[in-house]
Amino acid sequence: xxxxxxxxxxxxxxxxxxxxxxxxxxxxxxxxxxxxxxxPPSRQMILVIRQEAYKQQNATENRFSVNFQKAAKSFSLxxxxxxxxxxxxxxxxxMRGFGNEKLTFGTGTRLTIIP
Amino acid sequence: xxxxxxxxxxxxxxxxxxxxxxxxVEGTSNPNLYWYRQAAGRGLQLLFxxxxxxQISSEVPQNLSASRPQDRQFILxxxxxxxxxxxxxxxAWSPGAWSRSIKNxxxxxxxxxxxxx
Numbered sequence: 001x002x003x004x005x006x007x008x009x010x011x012x013x014x015x016x017x018x019x020x021x022x023x024x025x026x027x028x029x030x031x032x033x034x035x036x037x038x039x040p041p042s043r044q045m046i047l048v049i050r051q052e053a054y055k056q057q058n059a060t061e062n063r064f065s066v067n068f069q070k071a072a073k074s075f076s077l078x079x080x081x082x083x084x085x086x087x088x089x090x091x092x093x094x095m096r097g098f099g100n101e102k103l104t105f106g107t108g109t110r111l112t113i114i115p
Numbered sequence: 116x117x118x119x120x121x122x123x124x125x126x127x128x129x130x131x132x133x134x135x136x137x138x139x140v141e142g143t144s145n146p147n148l149y150w151y152r153q154a155a156g157r158g159l160q161l162l163f164x165x166x167x168x169x170q171i172s173s174e175v176p177q178n179l180s181a182s183r184p185q186d187r188q189f190i191l192x193x194x195x196x197x198x199x200x201x202x203x204x205x206x207a208w209s210p211g212a213w214s215r216s217i218k219n220x221x222x223x224x225x226x227x228x229x230x231x232x
Contacts, residue, residue, distance in 0.1 A: 006160075033219045043203060045223035054207070091158055095219055101172065102149070103221055105158035 002027045002094050006106035009045050013082055014114050020067075023092030024026045029053075031097030032074045034068065039089040039108070048090070051075065053097065079111075087113045117142035121206045121224030128231055134179075134193035138206030141187065145211035149221060150181055150187040151201040165189060166211070184224050199232045 013019040023033070034040040036048040045083045051059045051068050058066050063083075067076045078084055128134060140146050145167045147166050151159040161174045163181035171181050178197050182190045189206060200227040 014123060042225070045205060045207075046227045047220060047222070097219070102161040102164060103159070107158050
């Protein structure tokens with residue numbers, strides 16, 4: 001079974017600074033997908049970024065980028081130029097690569113952007 | 116564009132009462148559908164998923180059941196609620212096997228906060 005670990009329950013950073021959220025996972029699969037989802041106070045889960053394990057290039061979406069280290073099974077999220085609207089719970093998630101499989105989530109990191 | 120609707124947003128029910136939460140998806144056909152539960156301060160746990168009408172897979176044994184009476188409708192039910200059923204329930208969809216959209220991405224509804232008293 002796959003597991004996802006987020007070791008930082010809470011983090012805070014000043015507005016406009018850069019912050020990195022950590023995620024590690026455990027799997028015996030070779031083909032899989034990794035995700036970061038954001039859950040603001042409204043509690044709707046919003047996809048932030050997606051990484052395909054077979055791609056060596058790290059995914060980027062505007063101010064969000066990942067550092068994907070497949071051998072180390074590490075998948076960190078970097079938020080640049082942080083904004084107040086980035087305040088949210090952030091969940092790392094894993095999905096096997098065959099069909100539309102279930103998402104396995106970590107326990108989340110609560111990120112607070114300080115004005 | 117595709118949208119997912121989930122209702123009600125908030126529900127307070129007594130122990131032993133029935134439950135019905137509904138989720139519908141618009142703008143796509145043959146989606147895969149999912150029900151997740153989020154306990155307070157924790158990540159999401161998959162409860163059920165469906166790849167087609169009448170096809171339901173259960174991930175964990177529990178007091179809940181799911182049904183998919185129509186292609187884009189997914190219902191979470193219980194005959195008798197327990198205190199432990201309290202939580203935040205999220206419905207999600209992903210493109211089906213025959214879709215041309217990027218697969219392996221799940222899109223979530225706004226959720227239902229259920230309090231069982």
